[in-house]
Amino acid sequence: AQSVTQLGSHVSVSEGALVLLRCNYSSSVPPYLFWYVQYPNQGLQLLLKYTSAATLVKGINGFEAEFKKSETSFHLTKPSAHMSDAAEYFCAVSGLPRGGTASKLTFGTGTRLQVTL
Amino acid sequence: DGGITQSPKYLFRKEGQNVTLSCEQNLNHDAMYWYRQDPGQGLRLIYYSQIVNDFQKGDIAEGYSVSREKKESFPLTVTSAQKNPTAFYLCASSEDRLDQPQHFGDGTRLSIL
Numbered sequence: 001a002q003s004v005t006q007l008g009s010h011v012s013v014s015e016g017a018l019v020l021l022r023c024n025y026s027s028s029v030p031p032y033l034f035w036y037v038q039y040p041n042q043g044l045q046l047l048l049k050y051t052s053a054a055t056l057v058k059g060i061n062g063f064e065a066e067f068k069k070s071e072t073s074f075h076l077t078k079p080s081a082h083m084s085d086a087a088e089y090f091c092a093v094s095g096l097p098r099g100g101t102a103s104k105l106t107f108g109t110g111t112r113l114q115v116t117l
Numbered sequence: 118d119g120g121i122t123q124s125p126k127y128l129f130r131k132e133g134q135n136v137t138l139s140c141e142q143n144l145n146h147d148a149m150y151w152y153r154q155d156p157g158q159g160l161r162l163i164y165y166s167q168i169v170n171d172f173q174k175g176d177i178a179e180g181y182s183v184s185r186e187k188k189e190s191f192p193l194t195v196t197s198a199q200k201n202p203t204a205f206y207l208c209a210s211s212e213d214r215l216d217q218p219q220h221f222g223d224g225t226r227l228s229i230l
Binding site for chain 1: 148162216218221
């Protein structure tokens, strides 16, 4: 079974500062990992995905994430925060449900990013 | 543009009433999913479907029902048996491969009158 832990339900950074959102996963098989962003009253938008091609993955809006197998981590970073980055961010791991055959995402509980002036 | 359309955006339910949330996709995806989102709990899977006329229960299926009569459509009914239906409901679709992401609609917010 897969699981995801996002450390920190709320993170606050100043505009222009480094953004670091933490994600640790548990998986019995090589994982596929995803980061999504959600703005208020909207659906989830894919930021980036890790599918074993490269450990450093670049996504949209200047975000990137590094897959570290030894640490079972997939932290999301952005060198310089912008006010428009304020949103909720979800890490997810892909796997098969018990007894099922469809791919299924297991989500972390989310991290709300606040960007201050 | 291809995408997923959920309607309505806001929905109100009276006690004892069933309500149906619509989800349509034009991405030609085989798999479709319904999630419930509550503050601080992330997304929880209600039902999913890999193919027309077939669907499976997710983690919190009690009080909900679905149908998949067409590839493009996957409506969710919140029945009167769901005692705490107030939440944000998200529909998603994918190519049903582990390395492929799910694509989400903009959600329906359901509240109790």
